[in-house]
Amino acid sequence: MNLLIWNCQGAASKAINRVIKDVKRRFNPRILGLIEPRVSGYQADEICKKMGFENWLRVEATGFSGGIWVFWQDDMKLEIVHTHSQFVLVRVKVGHQALWLLSIVYGSPNATLRKKLWHDLSLDNLNIEGPWCSIGDYNSVISDDEIEPQRNSAHHRSPEFADWIFNQAMIDMGFKGSKFTWTRGQSSDTHKSARLDRGLCNLEWKDMFPDSHITHLPIIQSNYAPLILNLSDKNKSESGRIFRFQAAWLTHKEFPKVIKAEWDNRQNMEDNILKMASILSNWNRTTFGNIQKIKGG
Structure with a gap:
């Protein structure tokens, strides 16, 4: 903000x-x-x-x-x-x-x-x-x-x-x-x-x-x-951890649906990015799975 x-x-x-x-x-x-x-x-x-x-x-x-x-x-x-x-x-x-x-x-x-x-x-x-x-x-x-x-x-x-x-x-x-x-x-x-x-x-x-x-x-x-x-660092999620976009997410069929459902055109860019950082971090844990485990498998 x-x-x-x-x-x-x-x-x-x-x-x-x-x-x-x-x-x-x-x-x-x-x-x-x-x-x-x-x-x-x-x-x-x-x-x-x-x-x-x-x-x-x-x-x-x-x-x-x-x-x-x-x-x-x-x-x-x-x-x-x-x-x-x-x-x-x-x-x-x-x-x-x-x-x-x-x-x-x-x-x-x-x-x-x-x-x-x-x-x-x-x-x-x-x-x-x-x-x-x-x-x-x-x-x-x-x-x-x-x-x-x-x-x-x-x-x-x-x-x-x-x-x-x-x-x-x-x-x-x-x-x-x-x-x-x-x-x-x-x-x-x-x-x-x-x-x-x-x-x-x-x-x-x-x-x-x-x-x-x-x-x-x-x-x-x-x-x-x-x-x-x-007041905030746009590269950080709400938890304060550094947020990094994972290119592998693009291969998941649910990824576009998550973006479409959560992105709010009424909000400014910075607020949307902060919100999406939190949502995608959670989605990575619960849906996509740990990237390193997938690569190791």
């Missing part, structure tokens, strides 16, 4: 909506978080209706500043726990999974307001318990090597952010792709890049999704890169 989080810097433009549509087609996110949409009221509602999701919530932008939109599909349950000018906290349940918490964050460019974020989005203030993942644009870095050129690091480096991560017992989830998630300026004199966006989680959440990973997509139409959070 994929989640897409992006500081799109304006959700009303046709160019931004083309990017969203393309990323949705490629990754089929079950949850979409858009940060800094720069539109509110009736116009925002009309845009949300066209996003292709059954459900959504909005934290209104203040003029052209801030705003968080969250979309999700009907096949999952999201309970709104808390809304704030700089984050949305929801409780998520998918299928038979245990409940877990998700916060989608937009840290204000204003350092004083960001200090309020570190206080308000906290274990003590919100009585947060259980698996927790927090992802978004924090507008802060924790070390000099997360910004380029490093002469600009003092502007974004935040000891308070590092303290918040430590105090909430969160771990950085890392990433694939480009190191930086934000860039500005075209010439060598004006160019700046930084890792302002990231995913963090506690150990309970990491135990729940041990194969989760974040990918920084290319920066396009916005100064920020979209982040894809993948």
